[in-house]
Amino acid sequence: MFRFPIGQAYLWCDGTPDSTDGGPGxxxxxxxxxxxxxxxAGxxxxxxxxxxxxxxxxxxIVLTHGHRDHYGAAQELADRFGARIMAxxxxxxxxxxxxxxxDPVLLDWELPLWAHALTVPDAPPTRVDRELEDGDELPFGGGARVVHCPGHTPGSIGVHLPRHGVLFTGDSVAEAGQVMLGVFNTDRTEAEASLRRLASLAPDIACFGHGAPLTTDAAAGLRAAAQR
Incomplete structure (x- = not known):
């Protein structure tokens, strides 16, 4: 996990970090x-x-949704290293x-948090090399699955790695002392349904866009958040 002043990103490594051809990685x-x-990017x-x-x-680079704290560096990284950008x-x-x-539909208690979120610098227009749909399989992690989970934004996704029991939730779920529905949602009803769908995947590890990942009892934590 790479943590930034607001939000975080995750790196997944397939294969062996030690090369068989003489170079690290x-x-x-x-x-x-x-x-x-x-x-x-740096x-x-x-x-x-x-x-x-x-x-x-x-x-x-798989983008969980179109908010500037999640895709701002994608173009620069893709240009440096030849990665494909997916959303x-x-x-x-x-x-x-x-x-x-x-625009999100803000609850009263979200207003101070939103003011802080607006300090994130604008993101440049960023290319998308592959447009994703619900159920698409991506060639990493033994077959990663795209889980469309609208509500935070219309095109929010989770990324599920069933073989490894890992789920990346983007901002559809957050952790702030406890696992909870993500904030700043465009459609709260959709967001709640998406949280329930993500919880039904029962991962062993859940990695959120904001807050500490759940590395133990993730399925129970997500179920409890969905019930609340």
């Missing part, structure tokens, strides 16, 4: 789930190198700068 393939804000590259991996092995079809026009991001 040469036997691996890397996938980035989200990319941080527009200033995060930190992501440095973080990959500190893990003993070569950033040139970054094959894809759901409904959020792709926002990420490309063709459509304005939808």
């Amino acid at each position: 040469g036997g691996a393939e890397l996938t980035l789930i989200d990319a941080g804000d527009v200033h995060a 930190a992501v590259e440095d973080g990959i190198r500190r893990l003993g991996l070569d950033p040139a092995l970054l094959s894809r 759901h079809r409904l959020d792709a026009p926002v990420i490309r700068g063709e459509r304005e991001v939808a």
